[in-house]
Amino acid sequence: MAAMGRIVLVHGSVVGGRATWREQRHSIGDRAELVVLERPGFEPPVSDFSRTRVLDPVGRVDFEEHAAWVAEHIEPRDHLVGHSYGGVTTLLAAAELGDALSSLTVIEPPCTSIALDHPAVAAFAEAGERFWRDGPTDDPDAFLRGFLSYVGSDFEPPSPLPPALERGARLLIDERGPWEAEIPLGRLAGLGLPTLVVSGAHHPAFDAICDVLERELSAERLVIPGHGHNPQLDPRFTAELLAFATRAE
Numbered sequence: 001m002a003a004m005g006r007i008v009l010v011h012g013s014v015v016g017g018r019a020t021w022r023e024q025r026h027s028i029g030d031r032a033e034l035v036v037l038e039r040p041g042f043e044p045p046v047s048d049f050s051r052t053r054v055l056d057p058v059g060r061v062d063f064e065e066h067a068a069w070v071a072e073h074i075e076p077r078d079h080l081v082g083h084s085y086g087g088v089t090t091l092l093a094a095a096e097l098g099d100a101l102s103s104l105t106v107i108e109p110p111c112t113s114i115a116l117d118h119p120a121v122a123a124f125a126e127a128g129e130r131f132w133r134d135g136p137t138d139d140p141d142a143f144l145r146g147f148l149s150y151v152g153s154d155f156e157p158p159s160p161l162p163p164a165l166e167r168g169a170r171l172l173i174d175e176r177g178p179w180e181a182e183i184p185l186g187r188l189a190g191l192g193l194p195t196l197v198v199s200g201a202h203h204p205a206f207d208a209i210c211d212v213l214e215r216e217l218s219a220e221r222l223v224i225p226g227h228g229h230n231p232q233l234d235p236r237f238t239a240e241l242l243a244f245a246t247r248a249e
Contacts, residue, residue: 004033006032008079009036010081011042012087014165017036021083023235035073041171061171063088071093071097074100081105084108084151085110086109087107088109105196107231108198112179113125118208121209125179127150131147143172144172188216196221196240196241197210
């Protein structure tokens with residue numbers, strides 16, 4: 001039997017891939033080839049993790065541009081995994097990649113446009129637009145803390161912010177709002193791509209978005225409570241991801 005395709009991990013906002021996927025980096029080992037993509041503008045890799053891919057820092061963060069960048073780094077049979085804003089980019093990338101992928105996994109992508117008929121999602125999208133428009137965009141520390149409250153995170157950043165977090169907060173301020181993303185659910189469903197949708201049972205808007213993705217993409221669903229917006233930090237996620245990737249192949 002051929003070796004499993006690579007597992008390609010795409011992080012979300014504020015922090016890069018090394019932090020987002022720290023559980024997978026330490027636990028997958030030789031069970032699969034792991035590739036962590038550091039999206040443009042984020043922390044470069046440490047020297048001991050040579051399979052991390054990076055581009056030079058940028059200012060503006062746009063999910064469409066990053067989706068195209070992700071697609072450029074995909075090889076046939078890859079298993080593509082995206083968290084939060086990275087989940088939005090991977091949904092868009094997968095729609096363009098077609099049958100090049102073996103599977104797609106998304107963790108709480110904030111693609112609110114697919115579920116605006118749900119009151120919690122509509123309120124979440126409106127609050128996001130208002131925060132990016134009227135929030136403290138001249139104060140990265142205050143903006144980051146407001147954002148963490150908005151997404152339901154219990155993380156309390158140190159003060160003052162360390163350089164990596166300050167850089168992530170500045171990128172967040174310049175981020176194109178994910179509520180603008182138009183996810184081609186029909187095209188994705190037509191691909192018949194094995195898909196896993198993961199949520200953390202902590203926020204009604206994320207739950208509702210994941211419900212729609214599960215239904216429209218005939219996806220498998222995994223709910224891991226206890227880690228807020230970061231269910232990938234639970235070792236159970238890694239075990240379930242590997243099992244899902246094996247089934248998909």
